[in-house]
Amino acid sequence: MIEILIVAVWLMLPAYIPSPLAAVFGGGPPIDGGRNLSDGRRILGDGKTYRGLFAGIIFGMLAGLLQMYYLTVNKTLFSVELPSFAGYGANSTVVIFALAFGSLFGDMFMSFFKRRLGLKRGAPMPIIDQLDFVFGAWLFTYVAAPSWFIANFTVSVVITLLILTPILHLITNVVGYLIGVKNEPW
Numbered sequence: 586m587i588e589i590l591i592v593a594v595w596l597m598l599p600a601y602i603p604s605p606l607a608a609v610f611g612g613g614p615p616i617d618g619g620r621n622l623s624d625g626r627r628i629l630g631d632g633k634t635y636r637g638l639f640a641g642i643i644f645g646m647l648a649g650l651l652q653m654y655y656l657t658v659n660k661t662l663f664s665v666e667l668p669s670f671a672g673y674g675a676n677s678t679v680v681i682f683a684l685a686f687g688s689l690f691g692d693m694f695m696s697f698f699k700r701r702l703g704l705k706r707g708a709p710m711p712i713i714d715q716l717d718f719v720f721g722a723w724l725f726t727y728v729a730a731p732s733w734f735i736a737n738f739t740v741s742v743v744i745t746l747l748i749l750t751p752i753l754h755l756i757t758n759v760v761g762y763l764i765g766v767k768n769e770p771w
Contacts, residue, residue, distance in 0.1 A: 587663070587665070588665045589741050589742060589745050590745060590749070591662055591663060591665045591667075592665065592667070592668060592737075592742060593742045593745040593746050593749065594749070595652065595662070595667050595668065596668060596737055596738065596742065597684070597719070597722070597746060597750075598648050598649070598652060599645045599646065599648050599649035599652070599670075599681045599684040599685045599688075600645065600684040600685060600687065600688035600718065600719065600722035601688075601753070602641075602644050602645045602648045602685070603641030603642060603644060603645040603685050603686075603688050603689050603718075604641060604688060604689065604692055604718055605757050605761060606640055606641055606644040606645075607637035607638060607640055607641030607689060608637065608761055608766045608767060609640075609761075609766050610636060610637060610640035610641075610644075611632070611634045611636055611637025611640065612634055612636055612637070613634050613635060613636040614634060614635055614636075615629065615630065615631050615632075615633060615634050615635075616629055616633045616634060616635055616638060616693070617629040617630070617633065619631075622700075622701075624701065626700045626701065626703065627700050628697065628700065629693055629696045629697055629700065630696055630700060630706045631706060632696065632706050632707070633692075633693050633696055638689055638693075641685065641688075641689050642682070642685050642686055642689065644685075645681070645684065645685025645686075645688065645689075646678075646681055646682060646685055648685075649670060649677075649680075649681030649684065649685065650678075650681065652667075652670070653669070653670060653671075653677055653681075655667075656669055668737050670733075671733075672733060672736075673730065673732035673733040673736050674730070674732055674733070675729075675730035675732065675733035676730075679729050679730060680726060680729060680730050680733060682729075683722070683725040683726040683728070683729035683730065684722045684725070684726050685722075686725060687718075687721045687722040687723070687724060687725025687726055688718040688719070688721055688722040689718070689721070690721045690725060691717045691718040691719065691720050691721015691722060691724070692717055692718045692721065694717065694721060695710070695713060695714070695717035706768075707767075707768050707769045709769075709771045712751065714754070714771065715750060715751035715754040715755070716747070716750060716751065719746060719747075719750050723738065726738075755771070758770055758771055
């Protein structure tokens, strides 16, 4: 059980890092330029900014590159063999980028969907809010490196992440709220 948990978090670290750091380093002009769609609602909202997007991608990439460096020194963590972001015909930089950008895309896609439902920025959407970035990361990574994705995101890893991620998401959001980078603790 501990082995699956370590592998799951290891694989998702480049996807876990972008969203909280996009919130910390975000701000500035929104990606949608303040525009509305024909339904009169914002496309994404003020919470999705270029600065946050680029900061999230950069920090997700840095996390993945640090992981790759760690693998050159040590192939295990707590005696658990760690998977590489390469292999199965996959380029590690492409996989790491897909995880980082995909996670932010999943979050932006859900913001777009929430705006279409008339929900305001920060309005809760339980379970979906906690997993939108996971599904975005998985989709982009599967498209970028399908064989690598299938080999590493086994059923046990996927189930572990579907259980663990909402818990981690709640913890990081509460911390973000307490330090003042989020307006709500969910």
